[in-house]
Amino acid sequence: MQSKNLLNQSAKSDSKPGKKGSFTLGQRRPGGQHNSTLVEQEEKRQDLGFGTRINDSYSRLINKDGSFNVNRVNEPFWHRLNLYHRLITMPWPKFYLLVVAAYITTNALFACLYLLAGKEHLKGLSESDTGNGFWGAFFFSAQTLTTVGYGHVSPSGYLTSAIAAFESMIGLLAFALATGLLYGRFSRPVAHVRFSRHAVFAPYLDVNGWMFRIINERSNQLVDVEVEVSLSRLENKPDGTPYRRYYNLKLERSKVNFFPANWTLVHPITDSSPLYGCTPGQLDESDAEFLILLRAVDDTFSQMVHARMSYRADEVLWGRKFKPLFDTSDNGNYWLDMNKLDDTEEMPLNL
Amino acid sequence: MQSKNLLNQSAKSDSKPGKKGSFTLGQRRPGGQHNSTLVEQEEKRQDLGFGTRINDSYSRLINKDGSFNVNRVNEPFWHRLNLYHRLITMPWPKFYLLVVAAYITTNALFACLYLLAGKEHLKGLSESDTGNGFWGAFFFSAQTLTTVGYGHVSPSGYLTSAIAAFESMIGLLAFALATGLLYGRFSRPVAHVRFSRHAVFAPYLDVNGWMFRIINERSNQLVDVEVEVSLSRLENKPDGTPYRRYYNLKLERSKVNFFPANWTLVHPITDSSPLYGCTPGQLDESDAEFLILLRAVDDTFSQMVHARMSYRADEVLWGRKFKPLFDTSDNGNYWLDMNKLDDTEEMPLNL
């Protein structure tokens, strides 16, 4: 209180209250009371960053590929293009196709430039079997762009020489870029974690549990794997208006040091769980979505990796449990049958 | 106490108290009392690293681009140049211009070297259309630097051959560097977060709040986003001398797991807030600046990213709230209108 008065007094004499109004903040209510209200409110939200106004029940928050279901309006063109992000994350065949297309386009473009500058300046072109037209210039361009430069065709004259000098520089920069992109694509940390197609409600110890299962798809070593699960569903405010509410679901185990093969994650439905007493109909009704965020360290490059997943109400099975997928063979090795990830069998729930 | 006496006694016999004086530290006062004083003092500072002596009211601590408003005197040339840092952070057009300029300069330089070594040692030069002067040597240099090496001009003689051998090595190293720089520029983690132009004071629940808003500019997935907000303002010491004091502002929510689109950050002005009871005039008066540090993980490369921002007193609006910018379309997708980031509307404050 003391220090605030100091400020208030030093400011009092020179303040221009008329300029921006003379609001005095928050002095209406006695202290202490606000805090409890806020904390209480905060407790209820557990907003993950999606906001509470989203209550359309036919959409999902997280797409199956782990991206967020959000579209942007008035995004600037370059942001929308997001070139590097796309080149890094597009599938390999598309990437290679793009590289080849760019190579052909660039050569065609420079071929036109050489023809415009005069085909007579490409010495040796007329004697080559590819003629002295477009294709001759095209192949000369390819030899320049890749810096292979056989020399049976060579530039002469200022303009053509300058174009060729420029093209060979462009070529080196373009392949420098390709080097970076290839490395970026390869070294990009991706969590090779496969989630079971469905989550299940199954008996767990003396209660029931909401469960899903993940496997490490690769022989990469994943360590320090952490999982957070949130439940997002529509609820009604006291006045009846629906709003989206978020809950963190407590897991029986939310971190493992090693993730050699598979892991079944269990949210035990005790009476402190938001799912306590929930029926399948209610789950559907409330547009429930289970949001999953996984963090791990890929040991190959000691990089952190992330995976996201969501299960909607219709992707959750009731009264089924996962079949085991981990066996010990005769020679003492552990065998993981990756095709059995989604296998479940009926198992009546605890009542 | 015991162990200290051991040390004191073992040292007593050989110590040379005359050499450096015989100060004995801190034994004047009884224990316990110091600690409380220090802790109290520390509580008051919450210094972010700027120091408390900065009290010029016409400058800001954090520039609009997120850099710090600091200048260095007597910085060594190479540190001031900070070459890699500049090449990585300069805008793309400037970077490309620089590459082209370096390419031309290097070629011109080597062209001169070749002419000095004797143009008669560039075999084939005299027959080329570019003549046997500077430009002929220039284009030969370009062919060597990029290792395209057509061969219609080729070096002969020890000196010219050596220069060419050196130049081709330089060329490869230079493009190796360019590869690294291009990759570095592309892969550099940047938080594509846009801050609202103004912060606002708006009603929040049953009190008021200081708020600003951020959006994720790209379709990159940002996860684990954390924000810290500090208030820096001038206050008067009991003796009347002004000093700069720092406060951490408690946020209603300082971390979200997902940041798909937008987030409004709120500092509720309860009676424990340093802004409690503050008027616009006082805010101006005290040269207040709100310092914001954001940390997140960009999921493309699982890289940590940082963003910094500051709002000064004149960039804060009183009694306005942000308009919503997030809508659900008919087909169940969420649309974010990025142009509405800065849109606010009047909203009388709670008194």
Add this chain to the structure above:
Amino acid sequence: MQSKNLLNQSAKSDSKPGKKGSFTLGQRRPGGQHNSTLVEQEEKRQDLGFGTRINDSYSRLINKDGSFNVNRVNEPFWHRLNLYHRLITMPWPKFYLLVVAAYITTNALFACLYLLAGKEHLKGLSESDTGNGFWGAFFFSAQTLTTVGYGHVSPSGYLTSAIAAFESMIGLLAFALATGLLYGRFSRPVAHVRFSRHAVFAPYLDVNGWMFRIINERSNQLVDVEVEVSLSRLENKPDGTPYRRYYNLKLERSKVNFFPANWTLVHPITDSSPLYGCTPGQLDESDAEFLILLRAVDDTFSQMVHARMSYRADEVLWGRKFKPLFDTSDNGNYWLDMNKLDDTEEMPLNL
């Protein structure tokens, strides 16, 4: 309770209990009781991600090279291949051999293509000493792939020119890839930590301790080194069925700021240790395995590095202690004899 009723009521009218059954979860038992049971159960597991069903006593969980002892069935071919991971982690000689083999294979392949397209389209080939057969085409291919392009042999005709243009592009991309792989291999963070061959049971203070020793193999600076040790062993359930149980072993010191040379890690066997009262026979019997996870930061690139190790019961020595391996020489430097890492000497245990 309030908020749950809200949901229940809003859902009651529209729910279709017949569709998926009308399970009502967890309402059978009074609250509080579940939690204690779960926590107790959880306490017992401390599962590291291997599961509790693994009880074959002739296998180990972590191989000597730090990888996990797991095999995958029905893993897709590309996942099994895991190309990048392999290329990055294979030994250097194998990597170089692979590069050379790929180079020769690619050239041979393209040589065949050139011969199929007609050897008459490789101008200059017939005059070369390598004849106009396979080897001529092979060396032309090499000159194209590496973009050296001498030009004494050059392509003519549309098809051959196109193949050559394609090959030079492939060449650049392949060497771009090699650049990335070489960099990836070099910059891959590896914890150059060597573990002692055996762990020992030795006296520690007034009790005994389970100990092992690590050294920093390189002059790299490792900082913030953390170690976690777990014990995995078979135990019997009350009904006599064996199951695998995991314990975290408390270390006398589990983190050091600096790791300049060596570190002996000690688990003191107090009466709260799972090893308290354990005999060598029991250790063997229970198929015990000590699992070690080490995390550190390599200061060269400030990268996190990981190492894993395990000691099985037969790799633990009883009643031996490690000999010192750290000495101070005359000139004030510390000398670490790396060959003494595994040296132990007899030392009767405290009884």
Add this chain to the structure above:
Amino acid sequence: MQSKNLLNQSAKSDSKPGKKGSFTLGQRRPGGQHNSTLVEQEEKRQDLGFGTRINDSYSRLINKDGSFNVNRVNEPFWHRLNLYHRLITMPWPKFYLLVVAAYITTNALFACLYLLAGKEHLKGLSESDTGNGFWGAFFFSAQTLTTVGYGHVSPSGYLTSAIAAFESMIGLLAFALATGLLYGRFSRPVAHVRFSRHAVFAPYLDVNGWMFRIINERSNQLVDVEVEVSLSRLENKPDGTPYRRYYNLKLERSKVNFFPANWTLVHPITDSSPLYGCTPGQLDESDAEFLILLRAVDDTFSQMVHARMSYRADEVLWGRKFKPLFDTSDNGNYWLDMNKLDDTEEMPLNL
């Protein structure tokens, strides 16, 4: 106790106590007592990883360049060489010299190979001005290694062609390596933090403080800077034998969010400090060394960076304080005079 008995009983029947002796660990003493002893002991150590046996008083633990003062005996050659680490951390001039030397050596080597294979197989060599001896082969090698391949000299014959094909592959790989190394060198995270030459004992509030000062040498943005300071000194055990003991020194402030310019770190010498009552003579006597570990995040690449430093007793000044080095100029910018980092002035200590 229950679960241990289970294990003991199941093991009893089959154990072979004769094989490895039948030690039974730790059952001698009643529980609880050990723990207190161990914790107490641990409290005293605070070992940073250097061990307690190091008590030569003429050496330092951390060298001035931040490396550890440790030497290795019997380190394998490749580990000692530590090639990548050296190539990344060596100074630039040395690195460039090495590259040029490697280039010349490789060319000389291949020149010899070409001569051995027969100089008549290098077509065009005899007509070149560099003669058909070593230098002709040398320059041809350079043209092949860099893939410039003019073609006025070209290989013929199987052997020479094969050598050339091999050399061009080597060339590309070598420059791939150089690319990686250049990138690695540039992008290596280095904390550009300069420490004051001396630490000082100066008055701090109503007690004294041990202080040192750091500045951010570059315009790079450093955020989340954390510092840990330890004191290492010789003390005498109750029986009089000296041993090295480590203390963490509590700092008045150990973390700042921003580090735009400079920061003075203060350890207040309260009565809980190990320096309480210490005299200059005692500090010298006990071979005291202050060890400093700094962690920060460089914002350019969001990389963690580390710096280490140590002050020995003779690098600490008594009764001097640092002069300010941060000023505000007329135009509202802050000026930091980097030459004043080490400037101190006399200031009598509090008694």
